[in-house]
Amino acid sequence: MSTELRAIGAEFGGAAILLAAVVGSGIMGQSLAGGNAAIALLANSLATAAILWVLIDMLGPVSGAHFNPAVSLALWMDGRIAPSRALAYAGAQLAGAVSGVILAHAMFDLPLLQVSQTARASAGQWISEMVATSGLVCVILIALRKSAPAIPAAVSLYILAAYWFTASTSFANPAVTLARSLTATFAGIAPGHVPAFALAQLAGAVCGFGVARALTRGDRETETRR
Numbered sequence: 001m002s003t004e005l006r007a008i009g010a011e012f013g014g015a016a017i018l019l020a021a022v023v024g025s026g027i028m029g030q031s032l033a034g035g036n037a038a039i040a041l042l043a044n045s046l047a048t049a050a051i052l053w054v055l056i057d058m059l060g061p062v063s064g065a066h067f068n069p070a071v072s073l074a075l076w077m078d079g080r081i082a083p084s085r086a087l088a089y090a091g092a093q094l095a096g097a098v099s100g101v102i103l104a105h106a107m108f109d110l111p112l113l114q115v116s117q118t119a120r121a122s123a124g125q126w127i128s129e130m131v132a133t134s135g136l137v138c139v140i141l142i143a144l145r146k147s148a149p150a151i152p153a154a155v156s157l158y159i160l161a162a163y164w165f166t167a168s169t170s171f172a173n174p175a176v177t178l179a180r181s182l183t184a185t186f187a188g189i190a191p192g193h194v195p196a197f198a199l200a201q202l203a204g205a206v207c208g209f210g211v212a213r214a215l216t217r218g219d220r221e222t223e224t225r226r
Contacts, residue, residue, distance in 0.1 A: 004085070007063035011089045012096035014055045015067045019100025019179050020107070021051040026186035027108050040186060045163035053156035060151065068173040069093055070205035074137040077209050080144075090175070097179035105183065116181050116188025120168060121196065128166035129197050130204035135162065136172050137208030138215075145216050174198040 001009075022044070029043030056065040064081070066072045069090040076086040105112050139158050143151045162170035171177045171189070177198055181191040189197065 004088075007085075008088050008092045010059045010063035011066060012092040012099075014059045014063070014065060015093045015096030015175060016100035016103065017055060018048075018051060018067050019097045019176065020103045021047050021100075022176065023101050023104035023180070023183050023185060023187045024107060027104065027110075030186040041163065041169065044186065045160050045169075048163070049156040049160035052159055053152045056152040056155055063089070067093055067096075067175075068136075069175055070133050070173060070201050071137065071140060073202065074141060074205045074209045077206075078141060078213075093175040094178060097175040098182060101179045101182050110185070114182060114184040114188075116184050116190050118184075118188040118190055119193065120189045121193045122167070125168040126196055126200040128168035129171060129200035130207065132162045132166050132168065132170040132172040133201040133204030134208035134211065137205050138212045141209065141212035142216060168197070171197060172201060172204070174201050177201065 025047030026040070026044045029040040029047075033039035033043070055067065059065045064075070066075065066089055069086075072081065072086040072089045072093070075081050076083055081089075102112050105114065136155065136158060139154050140151065143154050159170060159172070162172065171180070174197075177189060177194050180187050180189050181194050
């Protein structure tokens with residue numbers, strides 16, 4: 001198998017496991033929390049952060065471990081991947097995310113195909129998605145220049161925190177958002193509310209790219225002179 005196919009496969013598999021963890025931990029957390037939404041969210045956020053750390057650490061050397069079209073967009077803008085690779089990754093991420101949702105349903109003996117009815121539509125949630133995605137992109141781009149080995153921990157801990165400091169619980173990922181519209185469980189989002197979330201996330205990715213560029217301008221100029 002070629003290096004490119006392995007990378008695309010890693011993006012598919014990583015996104016699938018990530019969504020299986022997001023949706024599965026949401027189902028488990030809600031079933032065990034006895035109606036306590038805070039406990040359910042804590043379980044969901046911890047499981048998500050934990051699996052992100054593992055996936056980024058294991059698959060980072062294979063594909064870069066994006067699992068997120070917004071991250072792939074930012075890395076393309078930063079000149080780190082070609083446009084064709086970014087598009088291939090986005091397709092794999094979306095297909096993997098949907099597969100992960102179906103896998104979670106199968107593990108909990110739920111109908112495989114569902115449609116969410118959970119309303120997530122407000123200015124505060126759209127702003128939250130811009131902030132969450134902007135911060136995520138900033139963390140990644142700055143860490144790539146300052147301390148690449150810290151990326152698994154930095155991304156995982158950022159997402160764990162963002163679950164709690166954003167009104168939207170930090171989807172921060174268009175593929176995750178679309179896939180979560182296909183689950184009528186704790187993690188869901190109504191399909192009609194997906195486009196606004198995705199637009200906010202992509203806008204956040206562009207903002208995060210701009211902030212990271214400004215903060216690392218001196219580093220990039222030093223790299224160029226070398």
